[in-house]
Amino acid sequence: MSGIELRGVSKRFKDVTALDNVTLNFEENKIYGLLGRNGAGKSTMLNIISNRLFPDEGEVLLDGQPVRENDMAQGQIFLISEKTLYPEKMKIKEAFKWTQEFYPDFDVEKARSLAEEFGLSDKKKVDSLSTGYETIFKVILALCVNVPYVFFDEPVLGLDANHRELFYKHLLTKYGEDPFTAVISTHLIEEVSNVIEEIVIIKRGKIIYNESRDELLGKGYTVSGNAGRVDSYIKGRDVIGTDSLGGLKTAYLLGRPDRGSMPEGLELTGMDLQKLFIQLTNE
Amino acid sequence: MSGIELRGVSKRFKDVTALDNVTLNFEENKIYGLLGRNGAGKSTMLNIISNRLFPDEGEVLLDGQPVRENDMAQGQIFLISEKTLYPEKMKIKEAFKWTQEFYPDFDVEKARSLAEEFGLSDKKKVDSLSTGYETIFKVILALCVNVPYVFFDEPVLGLDANHRELFYKHLLTKYGEDPFTAVISTHLIEEVSNVIEEIVIIKRGKIIYNESRDELLGKGYTVSGNAGRVDSYIKGRDVIGTDSLGGLKTAYLLGRPDRGSMPEGLELTGMDLQKLFIQLTNE
Numbered sequence: 020m021s022g023i024e025l026r027g028v029s030k031r032f033k034d035v036t037a038l039d040n041v042t043l044n045f046e047e048n049k050i051y052g053l054l055g056r057n058g059a060g061k062s063t064m065l066n067i068i069s070n071r072l073f074p075d076e077g078e079v080l081l082d083g084q085p086v087r088e089n090d091m092a093q094g095q096i097f098l099i100s101e102k103t104l105y106p107e108k109m110k111i112k113e114a115f116k117w118t119q120e121f122y123p124d125f126d127v128e129k130a131r132s133l134a135e136e137f138g139l140s141d142k143k144k145v146d147s148l149s150t151g152y153e154t155i156f157k158v159i160l161a162l163c164v165n166v167p168y169v170f171f172d173e174p175v176l177g178l179d180a181n182h183r184e185l186f187y188k189h190l191l192t193k194y195g196e197d198p199f200t201a202v203i204s205t206h207l208i209e210e211v212s213n214v215i216e217e218i219v220i221i222k223r224g225k226i227i228y229n230e231s232r233d234e235l236l237g238k239g240y241t242v243s244g245n246a247g248r249v250d251s252y253i254k255g256r257d258v259i260g261t262d263s264l265g266g267l268k269t270a271y272l273l274g275r276p277d278r279g280s281m282p283e284g285l286e287l288t289g290m291d292l293q294k295l296f297i298q299l300t301n302e
Numbered sequence: 303m304s305g306i307e308l309r310g311v312s313k314r315f316k317d318v319t320a321l322d323n324v325t326l327n328f329e330e331n332k333i334y335g336l337l338g339r340n341g342a343g344k345s346t347m348l349n350i351i352s353n354r355l356f357p358d359e360g361e362v363l364l365d366g367q368p369v370r371e372n373d374m375a376q377g378q379i380f381l382i383s384e385k386t387l388y389p390e391k392m393k394i395k396e397a398f399k400w401t402q403e404f405y406p407d408f409d410v411e412k413a414r415s416l417a418e419e420f421g422l423s424d425k426k427k428v429d430s431l432s433t434g435y436e437t438i439f440k441v442i443l444a445l446c447v448n449v450p451y452v453f454f455d456e457p458v459l460g461l462d463a464n465h466r467e468l469f470y471k472h473l474l475t476k477y478g479e480d481p482f483t484a485v486i487s488t489h490l491i492e493e494v495s496n497v498i499e500e501i502v503i504i505k506r507g508k509i510i511y512n513e514s515r516d517e518l519l520g521k522g523y524t525v526s527g528n529a530g531r532v533d534s535y536i537k538g539r540d541v542i543g544t545d546s547l548g549g550l551k552t553a554y555l556l557g558r559p560d561r562g563s564m565p566e567g568l569e570l571t572g573m574d575l576q577k578l579f580i581q582l583t584n585e
Contacts, residue, residue, distance in 0.1 A: 056462045057434045058421075138341075150459070151340040176433070176460060179339045179489045181580050206462045207490070297464050 028077035052215035107146035124165035150177035260298035311360035335498035390429035433460035543581035
């Protein structure tokens with residue numbers, strides 16, 4: 020199978036099962052959202068794919084070849100994660116050149132130009148950056164590395180709204196010019212909803228959804244209005260959650276709306292991805 | 303004047319003017335959004351209010367009394383910020399008791415209950431927390447401290463969507479039961495838009511807007527559609543920004559829409575706060 024394939028991957032840390040028999044395929048040239056709560060296992064998965072951690076069971080393949088201790092495969096994969104692996108006292112511009120040593124297609128010119136656009140001085144030291152600028156530094160690396168599989172772990176942490184918009188714009192422009200596989204793990208779900216095509220939801224180490232955004236959003240709907248009327252409509256239906264405020268209630272349902280049996284005065288809307296995620300992953 | 307008042311406050315760091323003659327009032331029992339780009343001066347302002355930094359010029363008053371080196375005033379003010387001031391090896395449950403020493407109205411019982419609800423073990427050490435849980439720890443302190451002025455600097459950094467929703471819910475519940483002044487500095491503007499009543503926008507150390515959310519949102523509107531028609535409508539009007547995608551264009555305008563002179567086929571919508579913010583603060 021082409022693309023990156025996880026086959027029965029499990030990983031435990033002491034008494035916590037971080038990944039539980041995960042089987043999953045990241046296909047070529049698609050943009051994925053990897054969504055999960057804090058602690059769900061997202062970072063563990065990304066660290067296993069990029070050889071920073073080894074699984075207890077199962078394996079990860081790239082185009083059918085195991086990625087473990089496979090330099091050829093690792094050269095096709097880039098991960099930006101919470102931990103940076105750069106020497107702390109290294110300057111940004113040196114870090115760009117250093118990255119090119121390991122990833123020959125890294126575009127130093129583009130990295131310099133993006134640094135300027137994001138207002139990141141390339142004379143700064145890697146360890147002197149604020150949370151927002153550390154994220155910007157890593158996002159620039161990911162946008163310039165030019166490998167087929169790029170994993171973005173929290174690419175907008177600490178970024179202001181303007182810089183988040185700029186990141187999404189550059190990601191889509193790059194994808195449009197020269198498609199690659201981007202896997203974006205983020206908590207800002209509603210914002211990224213228009214950027215991603217495929218959605219993987221992980222809960223307590225297990226994949227609970229793996230489908231296109233449109234399929235997933237088509238699975239549910241919301242009904243709002245007078246609490247009594249909402250209750251009468253939702254009785255016997257597949258309710259995944261409710262919110263109440265005073266006498267008003269919003270219910271989140273799976274399935275297709277049944278307009279015929281819906282009481283007067285209720286408002287019917289589509290599901291928004293973040294609300295759906297919250298309802299699917301709440302404990 | 304009651305509330306917290308900044309009078310002509312300026313602060314420079316080397317060659318950067320972080321705050322430039324800021325005059326501003328945070329009134330009693332209101333919820334403010336303090337919005338600005340990374341580096342705009344938000345944290346400097348909060349650190350001056352809470353006595354962690356001193357201004358070069360101007361002063362901060364609480365109910366007419368200077369707050370500088372004024373323990374009585376500082377006992378009325380609580381700031382959660384990027385830096386925690388707790389001893390690193392202290393456990394969460396000890397930190398709750400320690401906070402009560404300085405803030406006698408701190409509700410230790412409620413803090414324990416919130417920690418459980420957010421899934422934060424109170425046996426953990428303060429310096430062992432991930433970004434998300436460090437934020438949760440600080441948010442819990444702020445929700446339990448029971449002082450009249452609480453400043454939240456990035457209260458949702460690293461929080462998953464479920465925990466962000468839980469934070470907004472607890473904030474509004476507390477405010478409803480026992481009003482206080484909450485000042486929320488955040489980059490997640492659209493999410494907080496329904497929580498805040500008053501908006502202060504800071505740009506390069508100067509206050510550029512200070513008004514109610516409804517007034518601010520009423521200042522602008524957007525027009526989208528065929529680029530040529532959008533261009534013909536916006537000519538001579540007060541345009542604060544545009545986005546283009548293929549032959550489509552969205553324009554952000556100040557003022558009231560003039561339906562009479564709007565070409566057929568254009569879509570008119572209200573301004574969303576995050577889009578408005580981006581347009582007002584882009585360089």
